[in-house]
Amino acid sequence: QQQVKQSPQSLIVQKGGISIINCAYENTAFDYFPWYQQFPGKGPALLIAIRPDVSEKKEGRFTISFNKSAKQFSLHIMDSQPGDSATYFCAASTANYGQNFVFGPGTRLSVLP
């Protein structure tokens, strides 16, 4: 019940296209859903996050869509750029404590020029 599933495992998108990564969870106690971006040789960094009281959050080209009833959330990257090529991790957590974070297995995104 603690698992967060993430798909696809890898994704190749042309420059200017839309990248979509999906995650699903089981634990209805999760109340914080962040996405982390990781470049090779670096640690993950927070990209965008959402709480279940809203269905969508947008920051620039990045949008999280959240479906509470389906227990699913997704990351949309509009106008994808080669600089977006990275590994993306979704996560879920309860009560704002790091020890409660559960990460998805990651999606490696490649944006072709």
Add this chain to the structure above:
Amino acid sequence: DAGITQSPRHKVTETGTPVTLRCHQTENHRYMYWYRQDPGHGLRLIHYSYGVKDTDKGEVSDGYSVSRSKTEDFLLTLESATSSQTSVYFCAIMGANTGELFFGEGSRLTVL
């Protein structure tokens, strides 16, 4: 920059040897974490600390121990390294009141 430094950044060791990884933070955060990252598994929590001398186990704590004698330092020890502990290890801190995890740049450990 959350002021997190991990050392060493790279280490190759042999099975059965002890290994200690160090995480140093400069911003006095209470919560510190050690994760390991493996392909297909994302990030998995090994141990965490919620204050000096206060630590607890995470999801994959077997074979690992930790210590936190000062606020700024969180040490991860593999008492007797095994090949299954070959991984990239990340230290993280929790930003105060933000719910955001800040990660270090990782320590790549290879156990031969």
